[in-house]
Amino acid sequence: MNIRRTIIFGVLGLNFVLTFMLWRQGSFDLLTSGATGDSLIAYGRLGGLLAQLFIVLELILVGRITFIEQEFGHLQMNKIHRLVGYFLLGFFFVHPILLVMGYDAQSGRSFTAQFINFLMNWENVFAAFVGLILFLGLTVFSIAIIRRKVRYETWYVAHLGMYVAIFLTLGHQTEFGDFADNLGWAMYWNVLNVSVLALLFVYRFGRPALAFYKHRFVIQKVVQEGGGVTSLYITGKNLDRFSFKPGQFVNLLILSRKHFFAHPFSFSAAPNGEYLRFSIKDCGDFTCKVCLCEPGTSVIIDGPLGVFTEQKSETDKYLLVAGGIGITPIRALAEALSREGKDVVLMYAARTQNDLIFHQELEAFSCKRSYILNDVEQKDQLPGYEYGRIDLERIQKSVPDFAQRDAYICGPAPMILSLEGQLKGAGVPDSQLHSELFMM
Numbered sequence: 550m551n552i553r554r555t556i557i558f559g560v561l562g563l564n565f566v567l568t569f570m571l572w573r574q575g576s577f578d579l580l581t582s583g584a585t586g587d588s589l590i591a592y593g594r595l596g597g598l599l600a601q602l603f604i605v606l607e608l609i610l611v612g613r614i615t616f617i618e619q620e621f622g623h624l625q626m627n628k629i630h631r632l633v634g635y636f637l638l639g640f641f642f643v644h645p646i647l648l649v650m651g652y653d654a655q656s657g658r659s660f661t662a663q664f665i666n667f668l669m670n671w672e673n674v675f676a677a678f679v680g681l682i683l684f685l686g687l688t689v690f691s692i693a694i695i696r697r698k699v700r701y702e703t704w705y706v707a708h709l710g711m712y713v714a715i716f717l718t719l720g721h722q723t724e725f726g727d728f729a730d731n732l733g734w735a736m737y738w739n740v741l742n743v744s745v746l747a748l749l750f751v752y753r754f755g756r757p758a759l760a761f762y763k764h765r766f767v768i769q770k771v772v773q774e775g776g777g778v779t780s781l782y783i784t785g786k787n788l789d790r791f792s793f794k795p796g797q798f799v800n801l802l803i804l805s806r807k808h809f810f811a812h813p814f815s816f817s818a819a820p821n822g823e824y825l826r827f828s829i830k831d832c833g834d835f836t837c838k839v840c841l842c843e844p845g846t847s848v849i850i851d852g853p854l855g856v857f858t859e860q861k862s863e864t865d866k867y868l869l870v871a872g873g874i875g876i877t878p879i880r881a882l883a884e885a886l887s888r889e890g891k892d893v894v895l896m897y898a899a900r901t902q903n904d905l906i907f908h909q910e911l912e913a914f915s916c917k918r919s920y921i922l923n924d925v926e927q928k929d930q931l932p933g934y935e936y937g938r939i940d941l942e943r944i945q946k947s948v949p950d951f952a953q954r955d956a957y958i959c960g961p962a963p964m965i966l967s968l969e970g971q972l973k974g975a976g977v978p979d980s981q982l983h984s985e986l987f988m989m
Contacts, residue, residue, distance in 0.1 A: 571734050575727030586654030593647030600640035605745050612749040622856040638688045673720040680717035683710050757851040766848040776904040777831040779840045782824045789822035795881035799852030815878040819885040830874040857985040862955040866892040872960025880907050887914040894948050898939050941971035952976050958984045
């Protein structure tokens, strides 16, 4: 484990330890008091502390904090974010349910009466309950089967409610329980929350705003690439000072009425100091409107993000595999690696010849290339192409030394999962496998 990762896990572990110490010096004694309901109250308070600690962790995971995101990767952090959300929801339910049960055992009220008493008479509890309902709604909204059926814009706006929910729970945290009459612990808790919120603000909002101020990004031109793909060429001031690595992506916010939502897109060209390029396939919703963008439109860029880069490689030889629009970060990688004179093999699969974008550009790179068409009905009509799918057998035939190469795979999820499984089974170490779902 490297130093940066050790520090990150160390800080996280320290805060879990401090949280349990906070509970230990406060409510822990209730477990042995013998009074009716005290043990339920003690565990209920622990659930509340852990719920807030998991909120802090969620904010870190979605905060795009550079030194953390570049260690674990944006997509991996999103997966952890979803998992942590389920634990968070569990603690959110444990906290009020156990407290209501504990206090109603002491007061003699019914569960419902005690619950209403909390809402009506305890300061900031009603606001925290509204926050809980918001968190519940967002968690249900994030379930994969539901997430796939809603528009990206709807999902994006709904998740802004998370910040409202967090705000509603803040006032409730340090007023009762383990923080009562303990200024030191209350100060630690407030500093922790304020620090994380400050990091979130700096990286989610401050960094894109600063980049826009420094570079004044605007759309230079809009180019149709074929196959339903549109490339946006973005220029600005001092672009040679805007640093990114081939293979990375950004969240792109086009400042026009038709496009006023941030969407993730990969760079489709390596850094050149003249322009940034993003090539976007028409997949419906926002993407079908990209071709309507007008030159001169301002753009806010949040990023770069992602670790699908040369810097993560273990070897000095590369196998680049692209499926469909997954060619965008692969093309940027191929360009940069070719400039460096690296040993590169590129395998690019698409449904038809028309879907193979950047064909002429790829031909200019000093790497071995093969183009695979999925539409086998054209096999006798278009000589010079391979047909079928990219699988282990095809890779073994075209790239006999594939196990000694770093493999970068970008495309649809089924393609990535299949190829990763086949390559692992053929002896390619995990550290040499790099993948990323294409950014539409």
